[in-house]
Amino acid sequence: MLDAKSWFIENYREPIAQPTEGLFPDPCFSCENLGIKPPAPVHASMAWYWEALSDFGGAWSLRYDVEGVEIFLVFCGTDGDEGAVEIFNSEGELLTSAFLLGDEQIWETPEQIQSRFARLYGLDE
Secondary structure, eight states, X not given: OOOHHHHHHHHOOSOOSSOOTTTXXXXXXXXXXXXXXXXXXXXXXXXXXXXXXXXXXXXXXXXXXXXXXXXXXXXXXXXXXXXXXXXEETXXXXXXXXXXXXXXXXXXXXXXXXXXXXHHHTOOO
């Protein structure tokens, strides 16, 4: 069984605003660039971050093959130090999620992460 949290901690090299080759787990394949449609929960997560943060950040859905297991990762980054990651299995079930603040990773639920962004940026929840 893949430990998604440990995999991300091991492979996330430094705080970044967007997935960048060499600084993000490699190889990094965007679902959009691959022409694949991620599971609905992955798409919904990415859409929330994109809608909420598009004025000062972005969101990406990425596909990885880790130890023969297909996973989807939603990553968002802002112009500041804040970001988030949500990792899903191939069926779209959430495996883990974290609020990213500089070098710190705060592992919590997507709802808690969205509430943090709402408080920080005055967003509607």
